[in-house]
Amino acid sequence: MEKIPQPVIKRLCMIYQLLNEMFDKGHMTVSSSELGTTLGVGSHNIRKDISCLDGVKSGGSGYDIVNLKNAIAQKFGFENQKAACVVGLGRIGTAFLEHAHNITSEFRIVAGFDSNTNRIETIKTSVSVYPAYQISETARRLNIQIAILTVPNTAAQDAANRLIDGGVKGIINFTDTNLVIRKDDVFVKNMDVTGEMRMLSALIRMDMNNSITM
Amino acid sequence: MEKIPQPVIKRLCMIYQLLNEMFDKGHMTVSSSELGTTLGVGSHNIRKDISCLDGVKSGGSGYDIVNLKNAIAQKFGFENQKAACVVGLGRIGTAFLEHAHNITSEFRIVAGFDSNTNRIETIKTSVSVYPAYQISETARRLNIQIAILTVPNTAAQDAANRLIDGGVKGIINFTDTNLVIRKDDVFVKNMDVTGEMRMLSALIRMDMNNSITM
DNA sequence: TAGATTGTTAATCGATTAACAATC
DNA sequence: TAGATTGTTAATCGATTAACAATC
Secondary structure, eight states, X not given: OOOOOHHHHHHHHHHHHHHHHHHHTTOOEEOHHHHHHHHTSOHHHHHHHHTTSSSOOEETTEEEHXXXXXXXXXXXXXXXXXXXXXXXXXXXXXXXXXXXXXXXTTEEEEXXXXXXXXXXXXXXXXXXXXXXXXXXXXXXXXXXXXXXXXXXXXXXXXXXXXXXXXXXXXXXXXXXXXXXXXXXXXXXXXXXXXXXXXXHHHHHHHHHHHHHHO | OOOOOXXXXXXXHHHHHHHHHHXXXXXXXXXXXXXXXXXXXXXXXXXXXXXXXXXXXXXXXXXXXXXXXXXXXXHHTOSSOEEEEEEOOSHHHXXXXXXXXXXXXXXXXXXXXXXXXXXXXXXXXXXXXXXXXXXXXXXXXXXXXXEEEOXXXXXXXXXXXXXXXXXXXXXXXXXXXXXXXXXXXXXXXXXXXXXHHHHHHHHHHHHHHHHHHO
């Protein structure tokens, strides 16, 4: 099986999202140029990306939305629902737990964790909640693959270590902490708002300078 | 002024964060290789990135942390605090509003918006809150540069349009919606959890295949 | 069929890595 | 000074763009 470069994986995921939306709107087919303009890349790029997939039927009238959707799902293993958890049940963490049922058929939030046992006892949710020291054991038992990390900065690295010990392979890190990961089969996606605001701020500034230069 | 490529801007922002942490720990200097290993890139890369800055003093014993920090802040305009706002005061939005004081000296959340006037009246926060129809006017009046978007998917595009009308240049989009932006001096950072979980899921899957191939 | 759109190869572009002389 | 580390040029690598023949 061919290895797919990260930027391509990313775009195919975005295409998948678009296809879902288009399907919901009742569309049947879509062309590479339509996808391209919506995503802000050239149609060449889209076609190149799609060429990484198997079993895509196409022709003179674009792609069949359902067929393309399935091809991506099949390539990336989206058909079988994956177990996820939330670590850190503060305001944001709890919000995610309660959103749990909103989440697509691809993922299911099966556990919440917090180091504060009082909070665990008082929290009201349909999802089971556990104390932080049970992270590794529970993650392994429930076969949790992905974790949403919403603990305070100081607790982030420890929680990440426990998750990885429990076999978790992907972490969505809402913490401002730069997690140190030893295993190279574990992926982290940083979502810290401060960092992203800073990045936007820098982009805006650099863009202004470009405009002045022009 | 030289134009800096996006990946470089991103890494410099990450370096800035690391420098802050190191400074808080009382360190005085840091080498390109230390920064490189922490960020997972080669020391060459770090030095190349830093060469985009002005006024960095260095020598045989690495970089002066304060000096480097200032050089980045100066390049990207981090010295002057920027106004930000939160649009959509559901659970997550409110959490950000209340975090407001935690946020660095670089940013200050000066307003919250929601279309539900009942919610606006009952919400308890030190930050002023306004109805959604006042987004453009208020953003312009308070010179808001960056917005955190936490509205329901269906309201996302409309809110984004109002923000852009009000002169906002950066949007942190917590919505699952792919925002359509016409102006090319407006930057969007997508933070939708579903999409990121999907991306992680795909990376994990592809990685497994790689391992098998090896 | 004819028209539109894809698939794929080749060319360009840009970013990362390597190496080594210059610097503190 | 000597040692360590940077700054910068050149080489490699990979991704994007272009173009056009193949396809439905």
